[in-house]
Amino acid sequence: MGLEIYNPKNKLKFIDSKENDGYKELIRWVFTKTANIESDLGRDLLKFDLDDYKVFFKERSINKQTANLYLSVFRQYVDWAMKNVPTAPSQNILEEIPDDFIQEIARKPRTKYLHSQEIGEIAKLTNTNHYNYPPLHNAQDRALVFLLFSGVMGSAMEDLINIKEEHIDFEANQIYIPSNDRSVTILPVGMQLIKNALNESTYRRYISSDDKAHGGVENKLTNSDYLFRKAVVGNGSVDTDGKMTRPAFQKRLVTLKSWLGIDNFTANTIFHSGLINRCKLYIDKYDKLTKETLDPAFDAYGISDGMVRYQKINFIKQHLPDVYGKHYDQYVKKYNSDR
Known part of the structure; x- marks a missing residue:
């Protein structure tokens, strides 16, 4: 190794x-x-x-x-x-x-939302190991975590469910999201994760003993052109198209939550952790927190409704300092004083 x-x-x-x-x-x-x-x-x-x-x-x-x-x-x-x-x-x-x-x-209880460095280690985007999470076995899981953090989720996780190989442009580093007709730009390192997930043919179970129930250590992934696919278990029966469903994604995330030991490891938490990070990047870039500086982040995460954006600004104000440090309190105070 x-x-x-x-x-x-x-x-x-x-x-x-x-x-x-x-x-x-x-x-x-x-x-x-x-x-x-x-x-x-x-x-x-x-x-x-x-x-x-x-x-x-x-x-x-x-x-x-x-x-x-x-x-x-x-x-x-x-x-x-x-x-x-x-x-x-x-x-x-x-x-x-x-x-x-x-x-x-043991480490004291953590903030609910994840730091970008944590996601980097979980998805194997970096060689650091500050957080000491056990490694994820499957490229499918690493790609899932990365895309959720990058703002790809949708209602009932339909953005993830419907991604096919034809929607992925490796030259432009973009994924077309058919469920809401938008394209998401992905970092090159993330595109490699996606390529690995497409090429993966088996799914390794997360077990902490020599238990061989439920079909053993590895199960075949269904053969389809969807990015995320179900594993064939038991008698081998599976939906004909083999694509994932919301309950199937939720089951995988519950397993990863237990494996990693992160209490709040849900699709919603990972998505909003990514939103916090994206907003942080724009605040760092423009050295201020305003609706205008955060609009590009909301665009990237498919948040178009004006009232929802207003609610998300309040969300960012509340959680950004918790995740990335009290340094960001100054931007929150300035935003509040200017209103």
Whole structure:
């Protein structure tokens, strides 16, 4: 994977003991995150005490759910080593963690809306890993998150549902949205995500164990010219055109919410996180917050109704400083004083 694992001999044997390829990938990813502190301390995770684990977690700034994911991997690794590694400890200190341990190491509750850097890491647009989210398996999911953040949603998610390959112009970096007859300009890195999603033929399930229910680790995607397609599960029956539906998108997002450990990971939240970011870019560009400076952002997100735009300005005033810092309070105060 291009990332190093500290003391890989035992860890790779532990990884190989798992049957599920998706879970193997997750464990490998976790071990790449512990490599630095293991190297600094000069000892394997097997030799860590609770204070060592606390140092690791506090440096990561992760939420409660992701902390539990890490701890599950660590606990299994120690259990495996106790049976297979002569130098392993005789007792697994992670079996009985004090009640206040998770509360102490977990990141405090976050703002509802997502920072652009978070979206970049979730969709693999950057090589940074400040937020420490586990990787998304599927190009379909990364493209979904990116397009929602870019303002492509529509009523009942019809903008996303109806995108076909013929609507995507890779030379102009644009997607035509047939449901409301508009074109959306997409960053080149986003177009690569879309190309990967079009080329994807299987969909990997998000599971945290060796469970093989519901058709195993991967399911075939339906063969159609829609960008987003259903996975064939069970007896293989699926709608003839294979395109997604609003409930199918919602189900995927609920799964991603659980996988990432983000409480408010919904289509609406991702869309409005993108709107906040787009408005921020125009405020930065013109050094002011006015209706006129924000109109291009509303245009890009398909918000045409004047009353809705007025409501969105109030929304931006409320949430922009929470997501991008109190620096933006000055623009909110200036807007309010000028009215």
